[in-house]
Amino acid sequence: MERLLNVLATLSLAMIVTVLATVRRAHIRVEYSVSWLTAGLALLGLSQWPGALTWIRTSVGAAEPASALLMAAGGIFLVVLFRLSLRISGLKDANIALTQRIAILEYRLESIDEKVKTPAAG
């Protein structure tokens, strides 16, 4: 179990460092890094605080601490992914509305251009 917690600590630290490096290079916006950093810190906390893992194991009735760890990690990532799905849905709606608005404005601009040009041509 100790070895598993050490692996978890290493992976959590790697995730936190990777997210911070990505934010630094501006490949990910700070607002989206928060979810991943929180997830990384939560997993790091679990790896360093076996009491929390024991509490989760007894709470959910898991036979093995490793199962509780898997469940906790899965739960944390599900929350992160759900937040991202919400955000993506909002962005898609905004994208559709913007695309339609641009097309309508271009259409109306072309109509105005035609009206302006028609008398000059005549």
Next chain:
Amino acid sequence: MNGDAVSANQLLILVPAYNEAGAVRGVVNEVHRVMPGVPVLVVDDCSSDATVSEARVAGARVLELPHHLGLGGCVQAGYRLAFELGYQYVIRVDGDGQHDPRDIPTILHALEREGCEMVIGSRFINGKGPSFGLMRSAGIAFFRAVLRPILGKPVRDPTSGFVGVNRTALGLFSRSFPLEYPEIEALVVLQRRRFRFVEVPCHMRPRKAGRSSITAVKSLYYMAHVLLGVFVNVLKFEGRRK
């Protein structure tokens, strides 16, 4: 009845098109023959072929989407523009040539006569309708059964895209319209507002060009997606009524 019965600023023919260069010119020409003087708006869903130029050559106005939105987003863009321009009626005719423009006067007449918000051109009213593949026929039968209790009346052709709407429905759809597979969910959106629809007989022809994107796998995805969309809309409806 023909296009002379309605003034040009009242009715708009909306033609959503995506890579329909082989068919769209013929569709627009046919509409002009059946409904002279009535404007035709082709909404191009960012086609990679010559759909836009073909539509313009045929004398249609073209609303060009800067990137691909899918059928619902494409149709809604047309509805939004039509609503902003003040049209009273919009009739949608698909750009692949499957809808016969000679049925447009029937739909328009029903919109004016019935005073309902939407008229569906149904392929199943006269006779037994066109023969689809097993999967598609099963899908249509399935959605007829699902929609019957929700709508409170039978609908024979819930997947028909040959529809006309009046200004009230136009206002609603320009604000809220299902985006991926719109036909069935649009009926539920109408029902949420207690709007009425009627079906009139229409004809369906083979595609003039290109090929259908509907495969067996896509049919299954379509059914699951639309079923979920229908129930989400029903739940919204139940919540709003409380």
